[in-house]
Amino acid sequence: MNLDSLQSLLEGTTEFGKQHQHITSLTNGAFLFRPGEAARYIFGIVSGQIHLFRDLPDGHSITLHTARANETFAEAALFTKQYHCYARATEDSKVMCIDANAFRALLEQDNSLCLDYMAVLAGQIRELRSNLSLRDIRSADERLLTWLKNQVTIRDDAIEPVLIVIDRTWTSIADELGLSREVVYRSLKKLEDTGKLKRNHNKVSLL
Amino acid sequence: MNLDSLQSLLEGTTEFGKQHQHITSLTNGAFLFRPGEAARYIFGIVSGQIHLFRDLPDGHSITLHTARANETFAEAALFTKQYHCYARATEDSKVMCIDANAFRALLEQDNSLCLDYMAVLAGQIRELRSNLSLRDIRSADERLLTWLKNQVTIRDDAIEPVLIVIDRTWTSIADELGLSREVVYRSLKKLEDTGKLKRNHNKVSLL
DNA sequence: CGATAATTTGATCAATATCAAATATCGTGG
DNA sequence: CCACGATATTTGATATTGATCAAATTATCG
Numbered sequence: 144m145n146l147d148s149l150q151s152l153l154e155g156t157t158e159f160g161k162q163h164q165h166i167t168s169l170t171n172g173a174f175l176f177r178p179g180e181a182a183r184y185i186f187g188i189v190s191g192q193i194h195l196f197r198d199l200p201d202g203h204s205i206t207l208h209t210a211r212a213n214e215t216f217a218e219a220a221l222f223t224k225q226y227h228c229y230a231r232a233t234e235d236s237k238v239m240c241i242d243a244n245a246f247r248a249l250l251e252q253d254n255s256l257c258l259d260y261m262a263v264l265a266g267q268i269r270e271l272r273s274n275l276s277l278r279d280i281r282s283a284d285e286r287l288l289t290w291l292k293n294q295v296t297i298r299d300d301a302i303e304p305v306l307i308v309i310d311r312t313w314t315s316i317a318d319e320l321g322l323s324r325e326v327v328y329r330s331l332k333k334l335e336d337t338g339k340l341k342r343n344h345n346k347v348s349l350l
Numbered sequence: 351m352n353l354d355s356l357q358s359l360l361e362g363t364t365e366f367g368k369q370h371q372h373i374t375s376l377t378n379g380a381f382l383f384r385p386g387e388a389a390r391y392i393f394g395i396v397s398g399q400i401h402l403f404r405d406l407p408d409g410h411s412i413t414l415h416t417a418r419a420n421e422t423f424a425e426a427a428l429f430t431k432q433y434h435c436y437a438r439a440t441e442d443s444k445v446m447c448i449d450a451n452a453f454r455a456l457l458e459q460d461n462s463l464c465l466d467y468m469a470v471l472a473g474q475i476r477e478l479r480s481n482l483s484l485r486d487i488r489s490a491d492e493r494l495l496t497w498l499k500n501q502v503t504i505r506d507d508a509i510e511p512v513l514i515v516i517d518r519t520w521t522s523i524a525d526e527l528g529l530s531r532e533v534v535y536r537s538l539k540k541l542e543d544t545g546k547l548k549r550n551h552n553k554v555s556l557l
Numbered sequence: 558c559g560a561t562a563a564t565t566t567g568a569t570c571a572a573t574a575t576c577a578a579a580t581a582t583c584g585t586g587g
Numbered sequence: 588c589c590a591c592g593a594t595a596t597t598t599g600a601t602a603t604t605g606a607t608c609a610a611a612t613t614a615t616c617g
Contacts, residue, residue, distance in 0.1 A: 195479075206486065208479040219476055222469040250465060257464045258457060262429040264471040269426055271478040272402075272415040278485045278528055279413065281574075283605065289412055312563065321485055323606055328565060488606080490573070519595065530574055535597060 145215045145267065146187030146239060152259050153241075163245040167238050169193075175230035175238060182220035184240040188212050191236020197228045209233075211315070218264065221247050274319070283326045284333055290320055291340070291347060305349040352422045352474065353394030353446060359466050360448075370452040374445050376400075382437035382445060389427035391447040395419050398443020404435045416440070418522070425471065428454050481526070490533045491540055497527055498547070498554060512556040 153159045166189060169175060175186070175193060186193075188210055195207040195216060207228055210216045217226065220243045250257045273293060280286040294307045309316075317327040334340045341348050360366045373396060376382060382393070382400060393400075395417055402414040402423060414435055417423045424433065427450040457464045480500060487493040501514045516523070524534040541547045548555050 206483045207476070208483055218472045222465075222472060247465075250468075251461060254458060254461050254464060257461060257468070258429075258454075261457075261464070261468055261471065264468065264475065265425045265429060267475055268471065268478065269414070271475065271482065275478065275482055275485070276413045276415055278482070281604085292412070314563065324564080325566085325607085326605055329605095332565085488572085521595065531596080532575085532598085533573060539597085 145263070146189070146213045148263055149187060149215055149241075149260075150239075152256060152263070153246075155256075159245065159249055163242040165240055167240055169232035169236045169238060171232055171235050173232050175232065176217075176226045177229055178225070178227055180226050182217070182223055182226050183243055185215065185217050185220045185243050185246065186210075186230075186241070187215040187239040189237040189239055191232060191234040191238070193236060193238065194231050194233050195228050196231070209318075221250070278321055283322050284330045286320055286322065287327060287330045288334060288339065290316070291349060295349065307347045307349070309345045309347060352470070353396070353420045355470055356394060356422055356448075356467075357446075359463060359470070360453075362463075366452065366456055370449040372447055374447055376439035376443045376445060378439055378442050380439050382439065383424075383433045384436055385432070385434055387433050389424070389430055389433050390450055392422065392424050392427045392450050392453065393417075393437075393448070394422040394446040396444040396446055398439060398441040398445070400443060400445065401438050401440050402435050403438070416525075428457070485528055490529050491537045493527055493529065494534060494537045495541060495546065497523070498556060502556065514554045514556070516552045516554060 153164075167175070169191070176182075178197070190212055192212075193210045193216065195210065197207060208216065217230070220226065250260065277286060277290060277293070280289055291307055295305050313327055313331070314324045317324040320327065322330075331340075331342065335342060338350060340350060360371075374382070376398070383389075385404070397419055399419075400417045400423065402417065404412055404414060415423065424437070427433065457467065484493060484497060484500075487496055498514055502512050520534055520538070521531045524531040527534065529537075538547075538549065542549060545557060547557060
C-alpha cells in the first residue's frame with residue numbers, strides 16, 4: 144500500500160520530477176542514516192529490510208520499527224531538521240529516497256495533495272492500531288486466524304469462499320505476528336485439521 | 351499529547367468556534383457509533399475508555415483499538431463518509447466530538463493547519479510503531495524497563511536522576527504492555543531488587 | 558544441479574498466564 | 588472524620604503454551 148500509493152500521489156503532480164527522488168542500494172549492515180544527521184529524505188523500501196532503532200543512555204538500544212518492502216518510513220523528516228534514530232539495513236536493500244524539502248514545498252503549495260497524503264497517514268494509523276491489537280490475542284491459533292481474517296477485509300468484502308493470497312514467506316508473517324515460525328506452522332496445521340481453513344500453494348481459504 | 355495538541359491547533363484558528371465541537375457523556379456499554387453511520391465527527395477522549403471493534407462474518411468480533419484518556423480516534427472520518435467499525439464505551443466516559451466536515455473545510459482552506467495536523471499524525475505513527483516494537487520484547491522485565499525508558503525520552507532528555515511520574519494504574523500499564531498485572535508487579539519488584547530502579551509513591555527513578 | 562532458504566515435525570524448557578487470596582488504598586456517603 | 592465497598596496492589600502455587608534447539612524435507616533460484 145504505502146510506497147506505491149505515495150508514488151502515485153507524486154506522479155499526479157507535474158512539479159515533482161525525477162530529480163527529487165532516487166534509489167540507494169544498501170548492503171546488509173549498512174546505515175541509511177544516524178541520529179543528528181540532516182533529515183534530507185523520507186524513504187520507501189523497494190526491497191530488503193531496514194531497522195530503525197535508538198541508543199539508550201545505558202548502552203542498550205531499542206528497536207523502533209522494522210520496515211519491510213513497500214513500507215515508507217521517516218515521514219517525520221518532513222517536520223524536523225534531524226533524524227532522531229538509526230536506520231540500518233538488516234538485509235541487502237534498495238531504498239527510494241524522496242527529497243523531504245521538495246516534498247514539503249510541494250505540500251505547502253498543493254493543498255489537495257496535502258489532504259491526500261493525510262489520508263495515507265490516517266490509513267497507516269488504522270493499520271498500525273489493528274496490528275497492535277492483534278498482539279493482545281494470546282493464543283497463537285487465534286492470533287493467526289484473526290490476522291488471516293484481517294487480510295480478507297483489507298482486500299475484499301464479499302467473495303464467498305474467502306480466499307487469501309499469501310505473497311510472502313510464513314516466516315516473515317510469523318515475525319509480524321510476534322510468533323516463532325514453528326508455532327505458526329503448527330497453528331496452520333491445527334487450523335487445517337479442525338476444518339477452519341484449507342491451504343494449497345500460496346492460497347488460504349477460510350471456512 | 352493528542353487531544354490536547356489537536357485542541358491547541360484548533361484554538362490557533364479564529365474560524366473554528368465552539369459550535370463545531372461538543373462533549374458527549376457515555377455510560378459504560380453505550381455505543382458512540384456503529385458501522386454504516388455517517389462519519390460526522392472525529393473524537394478525543396476527555397475521560398474514560400472507548401473500544402473500537404469490528405464484526406466478522408463468523409460472528410466473532412475483533413478489537414481494532416482501545417482508546418484511553420487524551421487519545422484521538424476516528425481521524426479517518428475526515429476521509430470517508432461512514433464509520434467502518436463500532437465504538438463502545440467500556441467505562442463511563444466523556445468524549446470530545448469535533449465536527450469532521452467543519453474540520454475538513456478548515457484543513458482545505460488553511461494549508462498551514464494542514465501541515466500542523468500532518469505533523470500530529472506523523473507523531474502518532476511514530477508512537478504506534480514504538481509501541482508495536484515493544485511487543486517484540488519477550489522478557490517481561492525487559493519490556494517493562496524499555497517502556498519506562500521510553501516514557502523518559504518522551505518527557506525529557508537531560509534530567510539526571512531519571513524520574514518518571516506514573517499517572518495511571520499499573521494494571522492499565524500492564525494492559526498496554528500486553529502483560530498480566532501480576533507479572534508487571536513481579537517485574538517491578540525484580541527490577542527494584544536488582545537495583546535497576548527505585549519506586550516511591552507514583553514515581554519511578556531509573557538507575 | 559547445487560546451494561540457500563523455507564517449511565515441517567519432534568522434544569524439551571522456561572516464562573508467563575491463570576487461579577487464589579491477602580493486604581492496601583481510594584472515594585463516597587453518612 | 589470514619590466506615591465501608593470497590594478497586595488496586597501484592598505474593599504464592601500451578602498449568603499451559605509458546606520459545607528454543609535439532610534435524611529432516613522441500614522449494615527456489617542462479
